[in-house]
Amino acid sequence: MKLLLAILPFLAGQAVAETIVATRSIRPQQLITSEDVRVDPAVVDGAHVSLVEVIGQEARVAIYAGRAVMMGQVGKPALVERNQMVELIFVRGGLQIAAEGRALARAGSGERIRVMNTDSRTVLFGTVESNGTVVVSK
Structure with missing residues (x-):
């Protein structure tokens, strides 16, 4: 010992x-x-x-x-650049809504980002998907 x-x-x-x-x-x-x-x-x-x-x-x-x-x-490498136009996807239950938005920051896959819906000018948060779309939440 x-x-x-x-x-x-x-x-x-x-x-x-x-x-x-x-x-x-x-x-x-x-x-x-x-x-x-x-x-x-x-x-x-x-x-x-x-x-x-x-x-x-x-x-x-x-x-x-x-x-x-x-x-x-x-x-992670950025998939979305600041001010880039992105597709916004909102999913709830069986409902899926797609809209056009503008990224307010750079982000990579899986990262949260602020985006602005170009039609309503509403700022939302979403998560960048591997294909560059942003799944938003209110």
């Missing part, structure tokens, strides 16, 4: 902690590739720890070379 307690601090020091770091400056709205990031053996609280979480995502803000890629700095 004493031997195990003596060895534990050395084993704990061998635990591998990794952080994803930008290899070059990444502009906002740029898709992140494997050449843009690398794994660093440092520990940074709030940073991504896996390349799979970052590669293929879109930078939400500028990420500078040599800095850790923090949570919230990357997200």
